[in-house]
Amino acid sequence: MQLPERVRIVEVSPRDGLQNEVVQVSTEAKITYIDLLSRAGLPVVEITSCVPAKWVPQLADHAEVIQSISRLPHVIYPVLVPNSRGFEDALAAGASAVSVIASASEGFSKKNSNCTIAEGLERCGEIIDRALTKGLAVRGYLSCTLGCPYDGEISVEKVRQVAAQLYQLGCPEIVLSDTIGVGTPGKVQAMIEAVAETIPIEKLAVHFHDTYGQALANILSALELGVAIVDSSVAGLGGCPYARGASGNVATEDLLYMLNGLNIATGVDLGKLLDAGNYICQQLGRVSRSKVALAMSEC
Amino acid sequence: MQLPERVRIVEVSPRDGLQNEVVQVSTEAKITYIDLLSRAGLPVVEITSCVPAKWVPQLADHAEVIQSISRLPHVIYPVLVPNSRGFEDALAAGASAVSVIASASEGFSKKNSNCTIAEGLERCGEIIDRALTKGLAVRGYLSCTLGCPYDGEISVEKVRQVAAQLYQLGCPEIVLSDTIGVGTPGKVQAMIEAVAETIPIEKLAVHFHDTYGQALANILSALELGVAIVDSSVAGLGGCPYARGASGNVATEDLLYMLNGLNIATGVDLGKLLDAGNYICQQLGRVSRSKVALAMSEC
Numbered sequence: 001m002q003l004p005e006r007v008r009i010v011e012v013s014p015r016d017g018l019q020n021e022v023v024q025v026s027t028e029a030k031i032t033y034i035d036l037l038s039r040a041g042l043p044v045v046e047i048t049s050c051v052p053a054k055w056v057p058q059l060a061d062h063a064e065v066i067q068s069i070s071r072l073p074h075v076i077y078p079v080l081v082p083n084s085r086g087f088e089d090a091l092a093a094g095a096s097a098v099s100v101i102a103s104a105s106e107g108f109s110k111k112n113s114n115c116t117i118a119e120g121l122e123r124c125g126e127i128i129d130r131a132l133t134k135g136l137a138v139r140g141y142l143s144c145t146l147g148c149p150y151d152g153e154i155s156v157e158k159v160r161q162v163a164a165q166l167y168q169l170g171c172p173e174i175v176l177s178d179t180i181g182v183g184t185p186g187k188v189q190a191m192i193e194a195v196a197e198t199i200p201i202e203k204l205a206v207h208f209h210d211t212y213g214q215a216l217a218n219i220l221s222a223l224e225l226g227v228a229i230v231d232s233s234v235a236g237l238g239g240c241p242y243a244r245g246a247s248g249n250v251a252t253e254d255l256l257y258m259l260n261g262l263n264i265a266t267g268v269d270l271g272k273l274l275d276a277g278n279y280i281c282q283q284l285g286r287v288s289r290s291k292v293a294l295a296m297s298e299c
Numbered sequence: 300m301q302l303p304e305r306v307r308i309v310e311v312s313p314r315d316g317l318q319n320e321v322v323q324v325s326t327e328a329k330i331t332y333i334d335l336l337s338r339a340g341l342p343v344v345e346i347t348s349c350v351p352a353k354w355v356p357q358l359a360d361h362a363e364v365i366q367s368i369s370r371l372p373h374v375i376y377p378v379l380v381p382n383s384r385g386f387e388d389a390l391a392a393g394a395s396a397v398s399v400i401a402s403a404s405e406g407f408s409k410k411n412s413n414c415t416i417a418e419g420l421e422r423c424g425e426i427i428d429r430a431l432t433k434g435l436a437v438r439g440y441l442s443c444t445l446g447c448p449y450d451g452e453i454s455v456e457k458v459r460q461v462a463a464q465l466y467q468l469g470c471p472e473i474v475l476s477d478t479i480g481v482g483t484p485g486k487v488q489a490m491i492e493a494v495a496e497t498i499p500i501e502k503l504a505v506h507f508h509d510t511y512g513q514a515l516a517n518i519l520s521a522l523e524l525g526v527a528i529v530d531s532s533v534a535g536l537g538g539c540p541y542a543r544g545a546s547g548n549v550a551t552e553d554l555l556y557m558l559n560g561l562n563i564a565t566g567v568d569l570g571k572l573l574d575a576g577n578y579i580c581q582q583l584g585r586v587s588r589s590k591v592a593l594a595m596s597e598c
Contacts, residue, residue, distance in 0.1 A: 261486060
């Protein structure tokens with residue numbers, strides 16, 4: 001196996017995880033949690049989303065979260081901004097990094113963002129321009145790269161095309177997302193190989209949900225192609241409202257266990273990560289979905 | 300990825316799964332379950348273990364199970380036999396295939412079988428001889444190939460050595476087992492490459508527990524080396540009493556989902572497999588640990 005020597009783990013649980021949780025977590029607890037994550041050595045922590053409260057009540061406190069976390073100098077704290085209004089809110093609150101979102105699926109784009117793929121890309125382009133001008137870090141999600149809950153199969157050619165457009169808009173990092181967790185390793189490699197025809201591999205991240213239990217195997221197959229940026233969520237928090245099953249993102253603890261075993265450097269401390277997971281699971285009153293966390297809590 | 304065109308799935312839940320379940324399943328339900336499994340297209344179903352009832356009360360009905368299932372002509376139904384006495388019992392009940400068990404770890408061998416590795420191999424050799432003479436199919440488990448709950452790390456050289464000895468005793472199939480699920484893909488490949496120096500790859504099977512969520516990624520890394528026999532357990536039933544955490548074997552449904560996605564033939568019908576999983580989970584009064592089963596049950 002040819003694998004990268006170092007992987008950058010992007011922790012998405014404060015946004016992609018919490019946005020799907022019914023139990024309302026207090027702003028104070030979110031801030032404590034995010035600070036536990038950054039102090040566990042995670043280099044990137046997506047902290048919230050600037051969306052209207054009526055869409056995602058859990059993240060209504062986004063401005064306060066952006067303002068109140070204790071930022072570490074080398075950690076990047078992206079804020080998801082679904083549109084220009086969200087971008088302005090994030091900027092006003094003091095965000096120094098943002099994530100935008102486009103889709104490889106017309107059906108998903110319509111249902112999730114009420115626009116066509118092309119219109120979504122145009123919105124992204126405007127935000128990317130403004131963000132880069134202001135000196136913000138930017139990452140761009142591309143949803144449904146391995147399947148769509150509405151349109152089913154998405155062709156590799158379509159994914160390649162939309163990813164290339166997003167990259168041409170100046171997006172410095174493209175996050176290839178398996179929004180509903182339907183992918184398997186062969187499809188993952190075929191999709192990434194197609195995308196990598198026009199985008200350098202070091203600009204690509206993967207964001208895989210674990211709905212069908214495939215996420216870690218899919219990540220391994222992405223690492224084998226040289227992908228070195230991987231999204232994950234402590235305790236496997238989250239889940240897509242459009243995906244069947246209860247599963248969220250791949251659990252960061254389980255990802256880290258694999259990377260440690262492969263001698264791939266991450267800078268993340270597993271013990272501190274487990275502490276952060278315990279903290280947020282207590283806040284949510286639920287059991288972790290990380291198998292590593294479950295195994296290591298029973299001695 | 301270079302992958303096998305066909306994989307033989309060995310279903311171990313009636314033995315390795317049920318032996319760790321506290322809820323006593325009726326003999327009738329076990330027979331119904333095994334028949335559902337064979338009719339789902341599984342080519343090998345390990346049906347029980349001939350152990351004293353005081354060791355494993357759940358499998359005290361082994362003779363009746365061996366005698367009463369409805370055998371399909373092309374399906375192999377191994378019975379685990381930990382010693383010669385168990386082998387005689389299996390033979391008397393009409394078993395046509397057996398599994399023996401050796402260990403790559405002195406500590407595990409002592410605790411689990413009350414003998415040294417060498418003594419365990421000698422026992423295996425006697426059973427293998429008798430079984431082959433009688434025309435039975437035989438597979439040989441090698442436990443703790445990626446770590447031991449007592450001895451910790453087990454060297455690749457030790458695994459290579461013991462596997463080679465088991466093979467030299469005439470064992471036609473060596474089942475490399477991660478008994479406590481601690482392995483990661485790089486270690487899996489290093490171990491298999493070492494073992495494959497002396498044993499043809501087509502004689503090797505893998506049997507991975509999912510304690511740390513690594514099983515499917517580990518299986519993928521084994522497939523990449525050409526391993527084409529994979530053990531798994533419907534609903535992720537089971538778990539080793541010596542392993543931390545609640546996890547059992549890798550779930551057959553999740554394995555099959557990956558193999559289907561990779562266009563690897565198995566002959567197994569996912570729908571029928573899910574039905575079998577629903578049946579046994581109802582008998583046990585518990586929720587499936589297969590993510591595919593969970594995702595596909597919520598429509």
